[in-house]
Amino acid sequence: MKKITILVPCYNEEMNLPLLYPELVKLMDENRAYEWELLFVNDGSHDGTLERLYEMRHQDPRVNIVSLSRNFGKEVAMLVGFDYAKGDCMVIVDADLQDPPSLIPEMIHWWEQGYDDVYAKRKSRGKESWLRKRLSLMFYRMLQQSSRFDMLKNVGDFRLLDRRCINALRRMRESERYTKGMFSWIGFKKKEIEFDRGNRQVGKSSWSYRQLFSLAIDGITSFSSAPLRISTIAGFFISMLAFIYMMVVFVRALFWGNPVQGYPSLLVFILFLGGIQLLSIGIIGEYIGRIYNESKHRPDYIVDEYNEEKVS
Numbered sequence: 001m002k003k004i005t006i007l008v009p010c011y012n013e014e015m016n017l018p019l020l021y022p023e024l025v026k027l028m029d030e031n032r033a034y035e036w037e038l039l040f041v042n043d044g045s046h047d048g049t050l051e052r053l054y055e056m057r058h059q060d061p062r063v064n065i066v067s068l069s070r071n072f073g074k075e076v077a078m079l080v081g082f083d084y085a086k087g088d089c090m091v092i093v094d095a096d097l098q099d100p101p102s103l104i105p106e107m108i109h110w111w112e113q114g115y116d117d118v119y120a121k122r123k124s125r126g127k128e129s130w131l132r133k134r135l136s137l138m139f140y141r142m143l144q145q146s147s148r149f150d151m152l153k154n155v156g157d158f159r160l161l162d163r164r165c166i167n168a169l170r171r172m173r174e175s176e177r178y179t180k181g182m183f184s185w186i187g188f189k190k191k192e193i194e195f196d197r198g199n200r201q202v203g204k205s206s207w208s209y210r211q212l213f214s215l216a217i218d219g220i221t222s223f224s225s226a227p228l229r230i231s232t233i234a235g236f237f238i239s240m241l242a243f244i245y246m247m248v249v250f251v252r253a254l255f256w257g258n259p260v261q262g263y264p265s266l267l268v269f270i271l272f273l274g275g276i277q278l279l280s281i282g283i284i285g286e287y288i289g290r291i292y293n294e295s296k297h298r299p300d301y302i303v304d305e306y307n308e309e310k311v312s
């Protein structure tokens, strides 16, 4: 019998778990042709999430729980899931019921047809602020243009991955993770299905604007070196303009003399160039920071407990 793992990363989801679990049970009951594993990754929650999970495990041996030693973020929590999943395929589901489990049978259907990566594309983004929608659209467009392979718009982490995809993803151990990009990077046979993304059941999205911004920077810098090129190109054009202007100044001084003038324009140029230089250094710094982090070769995460047993 084929085994399917449902991976749920959880960070402070004690209110959502009692709503999610019955949905998953319903799904598993309706699809008894498969063996199921519910793999919950407790990402250092501060509330009763872990207790809720253990209660579930006591009633249901299909539940497996990895508890991390602190909050590592969803990207890392998913890597933990890739490492611990036992299934022949895996479906990643958010704990807040924004990803309807009712879509999973359709995903399995396509998996059985030979697709390795069945992902759900949002028709609507649910209730999100206008600014948030705008920003995320802008980000996707930027990323699309700056990298060499398809980055998908309006596609989240809700997807079914074949064992081959999981194994490929497990080999990608970078510390600054942008998993959405990795799904595209590994390739394999992909299938898109559409759905309406609901609203978060309980609680707030734990992504603040600042976190989203830093995820965006991670996304761009880990999948493209285009920003580094921007400074080269800008530098080239500015030097060209400066050269032309130099000739103008030279010829003017030669034929019409050189009355001291142009203090404001001088200041503007200096400030402008200074700004560009700082920006370029900042961009380089982003990459160097990543090289630094990567070169430390730290483990990607620390597990505290697996199924109530302390991991040493």
Ligand code: UDP
Pocket: 008, 009, 010, 011, 012, 013, 043, 071, 072, 073, 074, 077, 093, 094, 095, 096, 098, 200, 204, 205, 206, 207
């Ligand atoms: N999550 C996590 N670690 C974090 C933040 C979030 O494991 O540091 C989980 C969270 O519990 C949820 C999923 O990631 O299951 C998506 O989180 P959220 O709903 O906050 O994000 P959004 O739906 O806005 O993308």
Ligand code: MG
Pocket: 094, 096, 098, 200, 205
């Ligand atoms: Mg959510």
